[in-house]
Amino acid sequence: MKNLARAFLDLDKRDFAVLRGVEKGMRRHDWVPLDNVVRISGLTHKAAERRLRTLAEKKLVYWTPDPYVGYQIGFNAYDLVALGTLVDRDIVRNLGDLIGVGKESVVYEALGDEPLVIKFHREGMTSFKHVRRVRDHLKDVPRCAWILAARLAARKEFQVLSGLYPIVTVPRPVGLSHHALVLERLNGVELYKIDLLNPKECLDIVLEEVASAWRLGFVHADLSEYNVFIRDDQVVIIDWPQAVHRSHPRARELLERDLANLINYFKRSYRIDMTLEDALGTVMGNK
Numbered sequence: 581m582k583n584l585a586r587a588f589l590d591l592d593k594r595d596f597a598v599l600r601g602v603e604k605g606m607r608r609h610d611w612v613p614l615d616n617v618v619r620i621s622g623l624t625h626k627a628a629e630r631r632l633r634t635l636a637e638k639k640l641v642y643w644t645p646d647p648y649v650g651y652q653i654g655f656n657a658y659d660l661v662a663l664g665t666l667v668d669r670d671i672v673r674n675l676g677d678l679i680g681v682g683k684e685s686v687v688y689e690a691l692g693d694e695p696l697v698i699k700f701h702r703e704g705m706t707s708f709k710h711v712r713r714v715r716d717h718l719k720d721v722p723r724c725a726w727i728l729a730a731r732l733a734a735r736k737e738f739q740v741l742s743g744l745y746p747i748v749t750v751p752r753p754v755g756l757s758h759h760a761l762v763l764e765r766l767n768g769v770e771l772y773k774i775d776l777l778n779p780k781e782c783l784d785i786v787l788e789e790v791a792s793a794w795r796l797g798f799v800h801a802d803l804s805e806y807n808v809f810i811r812d813d814q815v816v817i818i819d820w821p822q823a824v825h826r827s828h829p830r831a832r833e834l835l836e837r838d839l840a841n842l843i844n845y846f847k848r849s850y851r852i853d854m855t856l857e858d859a860l861g862t863v864m865g866n867k
């Protein structure tokens with residue numbers, strides 16, 4: 581969406597009631613019947629229909645006439661629903677710029693009691709589109725599975741961060757709504773964007789963080805120079821939705837892949853030689 585804040589301000593309470601009605605209905609229906617939207621939204625039939633029509637013009641809801649009149653929302657409307665809840669709960673008071681469009685998320689600056697970011701999860705968007713393209717006859721892949729995938733990923737990331745913070749330096753988790761995760765905003769840049777003066781020291785600190793996570797029972801499983809943030813002299817590890825528990829059958833393999841990514845980056849960029857065995861030794865120690 582070009583401007584989430586503008587779209588948010590364009591909607592009133594009734595529009596939100598309708599969007600929430602469609603969103604709730606999508607937990608059970610592929611296409612939510614009009615009657616369900618009416619019931620959940622608490623509006624009259626006529627008012628709900630009118631709102632649905634204007635929301636459809638804005639491409640915030642989609643509809644089908646067949647086999648019954650039904651409605652769906654996409655990610656843009658889902659973002660607005662989540663944002664509405666965060667504003668109602670006074671976690672977020674201002675929405676700022678779009679600062680990151682990652683593989684599986686869209687990240688905005690925001691303001692609450694402190695500088696924040698909102699990470700809107702997008703898991704399920706590409707994979708389900710892909711499944712549909714390849715196997716379009718697949719009727720058992722629900723169209724709305726992305727809603728569930730994105731919501732679960734946000735919740736998982738919130739839980740992992742809550743388990744790690746503050747022992748591992750990660751952004752402090754502040755709130756969760758639907759597929760939107762609110763985090764403390766970090767002032768800094770990703771590792772891949774800067775020239776370090778003390779690369780060896782930095783690699784050692786990153787390994788210490790990976791070791792702390794391991795001791796708490798977590799493997800990041802998507803670690804690279806893109807998910808390490810440098811804030812002043814501190815190293816912060818971000819982007820945890822795919823983390824696995826240490827007892828996971830592939831935990832060791834994923835830990836080795838994480839470490840290999842880091843070692844290769846430091847080798848490529850700074851000619852620092854460290855073996856995987858040495859890195860594993862630091863992380864797993866003798867504990």
Ligand SMILES: Nc1ncnc2c1ncn2[C@@H]1O[C@H](COP(=O)(O)OP(=O)(O)O)[C@@H](O)[C@H]1O
Nearest residue numbers: 680682683684685687697751763764765766819
């Ligand atoms: N807490 C934060 N503070 C500042 N910027 C952040 C924060 N979290 C994420 N970002 C920015 O958003 C980008 C994407 O976030 P990330 O969690 O890595 O998700 P993705 O899975 O999409 O890579 C990051 O690379 C970073 O630029």
Ligand SMILES: [Mg+2]
Nearest residue numbers: 682806807819
């Ligand atoms: Mg990332």
